[in-house]
Amino acid sequence: MASASIARSETGDPLLLTPGPLTTSKSVKEVMVHDWGSRDAAFIAINKAVLEGLPKIIHGEAEFVTVPMQGSGTFAVEAMLTTFVPRSGKVLVLVNGAYGLRAKKILDVAGRANIVHETAEDTPPDLVEIERLLSADPAITHVFAVHCETTSGIRNPVEAVAALTARLGRRLLIDAMSAFGALELDAREVAFDAVAASSNKCIQGVPGLGFVLARKTALAETKGNATTLVLDLHDQHQAISTTGQYRFTPPIHVIVAFHEALKEFWAEGGVAGRGERYADNARILIDGMRALGFETLLPEARQAPIIVTFHMPKDPAFAFQRFYDALKDRGYVIYPGKLTVADSFRIGCIGDLYAKDMKAFVGVVAEVLKDMGVGLKSAA
Numbered sequence: 001m002a003s004a005s006i007a008r009s010e011t012g013d014p015l016l017l018t019p020g021p022l023t024t025s026k027s028v029k030e031v032m033v034h035d036w037g038s039r040d041a042a043f044i045a046i047n048k049a050v051l052e053g054l055p056k057i058i059h060g061e062a063e064f065v066t067v068p069m070q071g072s073g074t075f076a077v078e079a080m081l082t083t084f085v086p087r088s089g090k091v092l093v094l095v096n097g098a099y100g101l102r103a104k105k106i107l108d109v110a111g112r113a114n115i116v117h118e119t120a121e122d123t124p125p126d127l128v129e130i131e132r133l134l135s136a137d138p139a140i141t142h143v144f145a146v147h148c149e150t151t152s153g154i155r156n157p158v159e160a161v162a163a164l165t166a167r168l169g170r171r172l173l174i175d176a177m178s179a180f181g182a183l184e185l186d187a188r189e190v191a192f193d194a195v196a197a198s199s200n201k202c203i204q205g206v207p208g209l210g211f212v213l214a215r216k217t218a219l220a221e222t223k224g225n226a227t228t229l230v231l232d233l234h235d236q237h238q239a240i241s242t243t244g245q246y247r248f249t250p251p252i253h254v255i256v257a258f259h260e261a262l263k264e265f266w267a268e269g270g271v272a273g274r275g276e277r278y279a280d281n282a283r284i285l286i287d288g289m290r291a292l293g294f295e296t297l298l299p300e301a302r303q304a305p306i307i308v309t310f311h312m313p314k315d316p317a318f319a320f321q322r323f324y325d326a327l328k329d330r331g332y333v334i335y336p337g338k339l340t341v342a343d344s345f346r347i348g349c350i351g352d353l354y355a356k357d358m359k360a361f362v363g364v365v366a367e368v369l370k371d372m373g374v375g376l377k378s379a380a
C-alpha cells in the first residue's frame with residue numbers, strides 16, 4: 001500500500017478512534033516538555049485556573065467546586081461514591097453497561113448498601129421502575145447514573161432521572177466521563193450533587209487526572225464519610241482550597257496539558273462547538289458505514305455522538321482481527337466490542353478528529369472490506 005494512504009495525527013501517530021485516551025492536539029502535548037515543582041507558583045496558578053474553570057462547563061460557577069483526583073476516571077468515580085454516600089447510605093445504581101456495573105462493584109467493595117436497576121445495553125433505564133424502587137425503599141439515599149454509557153454509546157436520560165430523583169427527595173451522582181464537554185449538562189436545570197469526569201475524554205487532554213464537580217453545600221456535609229484516605233474528596237478539597245497544594249504528588253504534566261486542552265475547548269465554542277464537531281463526525285461515520293452495509297446497535301434517538309457500536313457482519317469472510325489489523329496498518333485504531341447482547345465493535349468520534357478524518361476512515365474501511373473479500377452490501 002502507498003504510504004500516502006496512511007493516516008497520521010499532527011505528531012505522526014495513528015489516529016485513535018477510541019473513547020479516550022484519544023488523539024490529542026500537538027499543542028496539548030507540546031506544553032508538557034518542561035519541569036515544574038509541585039509547590040512551584042507557576043504550577044499552582046495553572047492548577048487553580050483549571051479547577052476554577054471547570055464548573056463553567058455545567059453552568060455551575062456559583063454552586064459547584066472542582067475537586068481533582070489523581071488517577072484515571074475510575075478513581076474519580078470511586079472517590080465520588082465513597083465520599084458522597086455515607087456509610088449508612090444506600091444507592092440505587094442504574095446499570096446498562098460496564099460502567100454502571102463498575103459503580104456497583106465500587107459500592108460493594110466499600111461496604112455501601114446498594115440495589116441495581118438493570119436494563120439491556122441498548123435500553124435506557126425505566127423511569128416507572130425507578131419511581132417504584134425509590135418509593136418502596138426509604139433507605140435509598142442516592143441514585144447513581146451514567147450519562148453516556150461508553151459500553152454501547154447510549155445516551156442515558158439523566159435529565160429525567162434527575163427530576164424524578166429530586167421529586168422523591170433523593171440525591172443524584174453522575175458518571176459523565178465520556179460525555180463531559182460534549183453533551184450539555186446544565187446544573188441550573190438538572191439537579192445533582194456531584195458529577196465525575198476526567199482529563200482524557202471530550203476535553204481532549206492526556207490521561208492522569210480525574211475530577212468531581214461537587215455541589216458546595218453537599219460536599220460540606222461529607223466530612224468523615226470516606227473509607228479511604230486517598231480518595232477522600234472532602235479532605236482533598238480542604239487541602240487544595242486552603243494551601244493551593246495537593247495532599248500527594250499531582251500529575252503535573254497532565255494538569256498543564258489539561259490547561260491547554262481547556263483553552264482549545266473554549267476556543268472551539270465550549271460544549272456547543274465541540275458537541276457539534278463530534279455530532280458531525282458521528283453523522284459521517286454512521287452514514288458511511290451504513291452505506292457499506294454495517295448496522296448500528298442503537299437507533300438514532302438513543303445514540304450519543306461519542307462512540308458508535310456496530311454489529312459484527314455475518315459474512316464469514318469478515319474476520320475482526322484482520323479488519324482491526326488492516327485498519328491499524330492504514331493508521332486507524334478502533335475498539336473491540338464490550339457488549340453482552342451482541343457481537344460487535346466500536347468506533348469513537350471524539351478527540352482531535354475532524355470531518356475529513358471520518359470521511360477518509362470510511363473510504364479506508366471500504367478498501368479493507370474489498371481486500372478481505374467481504375461484500376456486505378450485496379450479502380446483507
Ligand SMILES: *Cc1c(COP(=O)(O)O)cnc(C)c1O
Nearest residue numbers: 072073074099148150175177178
Ligand atoms: C472512560 C470511562 C470511565 C473511566 O474509565 P478509566 O479507564 O478509569 O479512565 C468511567 N465511566 C465511563 C462512562 C467512561 O467512559
